[in-house]
Amino acid sequence: MRWDIIELLFFAYRDFVGDADNVLEAFGFGRAHHRVLHFVHRFPGLKVADLLDVLRITKQSLGRVLKQLLDEGYIVQRTGNNDRRQRLLYATAKGEALVGRLAGLQTDRINRALSGIAPDGVETVRQFLRAMIDHDDPDKVLATILGSGGATAKDKS
Amino acid sequence: MRWDIIELLFFAYRDFVGDADNVLEAFGFGRAHHRVLHFVHRFPGLKVADLLDVLRITKQSLGRVLKQLLDEGYIVQRTGNNDRRQRLLYATAKGEALVGRLAGLQTDRINRALSGIAPDGVETVRQFLRAMIDHDDPDKVLATILGSGGATAKDKS
DNA sequence: AAATTTATGTCAGCCATATTGACGTATCTT
DNA sequence: AAGATACGTCAATATGGCTGACATAAATTT
Numbered sequence: 615m616r617w618d619i620i621e622l623l624f625f626a627y628r629d630f631v632g633d634a635d636n637v638l639e640a641f642g643f644g645r646a647h648h649r650v651l652h653f654v655h656r657f658p659g660l661k662v663a664d665l666l667d668v669l670r671i672t673k674q675s676l677g678r679v680l681k682q683l684l685d686e687g688y689i690v691q692r693t694g695n696n697d698r699r700q701r702l703l704y705a706t707a708k709g710e711a712l713v714g715r716l717a718g719l720q721t722d723r724i725n726r727a728l729s730g731i732a733p734d735g736v737e738t739v740r741q742f743l744r745a746m747i748d749h750d751d752p753d754k755v756l757a758t759i760l761g762s763g764g765a766t767a768k769d770k771s
Numbered sequence: 772m773r774w775d776i777i778e779l780l781f782f783a784y785r786d787f788v789g790d791a792d793n794v795l796e797a798f799g800f801g802r803a804h805h806r807v808l809h810f811v812h813r814f815p816g817l818k819v820a821d822l823l824d825v826l827r828i829t830k831q832s833l834g835r836v837l838k839q840l841l842d843e844g845y846i847v848q849r850t851g852n853n854d855r856r857q858r859l860l861y862a863t864a865k866g867e868a869l870v871g872r873l874a875g876l877q878t879d880r881i882n883r884a885l886s887g888i889a890p891d892g893v894e895t896v897r898q899f900l901r902a903m904i905d906h907d908d909p910d911k912v913l914a915t916i917l918g919s920g921g922a923t924a925k926d927k928s
Numbered sequence: 929a930a931a932t933t934t935a936t937g938t939c940a941g942c943c944a945t946a947t948t949g950a951c952g953t954a955t956c957t958t
Numbered sequence: 959a960a961g962a963t964a965c966g967t968c969a970a971t972a973t974g975g976c977t978g979a980c981a982t983a984a985a986t987t988t
Contacts, residue, residue, distance in 0.1 A: 615871075616878045617813060621916050622900035624806075627784045628827075629905045644944060649781075656774060662965060670785070675946050677966070699955045699964045714772075721773045727902035731895060738892040739899045743779035745884035748786045759778055803974060819936060832975055834937070856935045856984050 633719040641712070646671075646679045647688075648716060654689055655705040655713045657755055661694075662701055667753035688712060790876040798869070803828075803836045804845075805873060811846055812862040812870045814912055818851075819858055824910035845869060 634648050641647075653668055654660050666676055680703075683689040688709035694700030705713060728736055744760065752760060791805050798804075810825055811817050823833055837860075840846040845866035851857030862870060885893055901917065909917060 615874050616881045617874065618916070619881050619897065619900070620809075620874060620877050621813070622897065622904070623784065623787060625913060625916070626900045626903035627780065630780060630903055632905075646945065652777075656778075663963095671945085672947065673965075674948085674967080678945085681966095694964095697956070697964080701965070717772050717774065717777060720777050723903060724773045724776050727899050730902055731898060735892075735895040735899070738888055738895045740776065740779065741888060742884050742892070742896045743776070743783045745887055746783035746787060746880060747779070748789075756782060759775070759782070801973065820934090828974085829976065830936075831938080831977085835974080838937095851935095854935080854985070856982095858936070 630720060630723060633723060634716045637716060637719065643682075644679075646675070647683060648713075650676070650679055650683060651688060651705060651709055651713045652717070653755065654703045655710060657758075658704050659692075659702040660755070662703070664754055665703070668755045683709070787877060787880060790880060791873045794873060794876065800839075801836075803832075804840060805870075807833070807836055807840060808845060808862060808866055808870045809874070810912065811860045812867060814915075815861050816849075816859040817912070819860070821911055822860070825912045840866070 631645065635645065638644060638648055649669055650665065653665060657664070662673075662676070662680075665680075666673060669676065680689070684691065687706055690704050690706055691701040692704065694702050728739070731739070747756070747760065749760065788802065792802065795801060795805055806826055807822065810822060814821070819830075819833070819837075822837075823830060826833065837846070841848065844863055847861050847863055848858040849861065851859055885896070888896070904913070904917065906917065
């Protein structure tokens with residue numbers, strides 16, 4: 615039994631998301647808002663259906679959170695060009711600012727953690743995390759992350 | 772920004788806890804039950820107060836979950852020897868069986884993920900996870916895990 | 929011995945986030 | 959024209975968090 619790694623994962627993830635939780639509280643948002651905003655930022659023009667696949671929640675759960683983000687101007691919808699039933703999602707400048715701030719905190723923690731590790735160790739960590747993920751039946755977004763090493767148009771920032 | 776690692780952590784943790792979630796569902800339990808049972812198993816004789824520290828939830832939240840685990844015979848309480856106010860918690864055979872089954876699934880996933888990694892890479896992963904955790908003001912249980920490399924009387928199993 | 933603190937349990941009520949199932953509308957496909 | 963798809967929304971429900979208040983037993987301090 616890998617008790618040690620099981621527990622390290624628990625505590626590491628708890629503190630990792632804790633960084634964002636503290637900030638979100640001040641905005642009246644929760645983790646659900648963060649997840650939506652994060653993926654919309656990373657995959658501009660994401661469809662609602664794609665978001666449901668990635669987050670593995672129901673339309674109803676997403677609905678409330680998404681509505682709030684739309685109402686408060688963190689995200690905008692545009693009707694799809696080819697398929698006008700689709701509502702493509704984009705982060706606004708306000709949304710970008712928040713998601714950037716949250717990712718900054720988490721990146722700081724990751725950099726701190728990686729600072730004590732040899733350069734090629736970073737790739738080991740990446741490999742481990744990647745191998746921890748279910749690879750059967752990945753959704754579109756996950757396939758992009760797994761396939762291309764996570765590269766998107768946004769990776770420059 | 773470490774977008775890749777942020778997302779890998781999200782997906783890795785999602786699938787990691789998903790293993791347990793599937794089993795727990797059949798028992799009418801949730802993640803909260805798993806966490807309680809896990810730490811009681813790993814630290815036999817854990818006090819209620821310690822459990823509150825580790826899980827960072829309130830007495831009331833723990834109460835409901837703990838009561839269920841007691842009622843259904845997964846955990847027993849014994850009055851403390853030195854301090855008779857304390858209710859020391861122990862997993863029953865039934866509790867051990869469940870926690871073992873859950874840890875087995877998670878260990879399988881971890882072993883699968885580590886199988887593609889060089890032997891010394893395992894220590895790199897451990898170091899990374901350990902460094903992701905807040906080290907200021909660790910509670911008693913966390914201090915044990917961080918301090919001794921997570922060794923407890925149970926580590927033989 | 930009395931007062932205080934500590935460890936635990938419990939009550940009432942609130943909130944966020946998730947669920948299922950059903951139904952409606954606009955739009956694309958056949 | 960019929961059917962499938964993308965999305966939104968309604969009602970009802972569950973889980974797992976929360977706060978604040980209060981009770982009891984036992985330990986500790988005065």
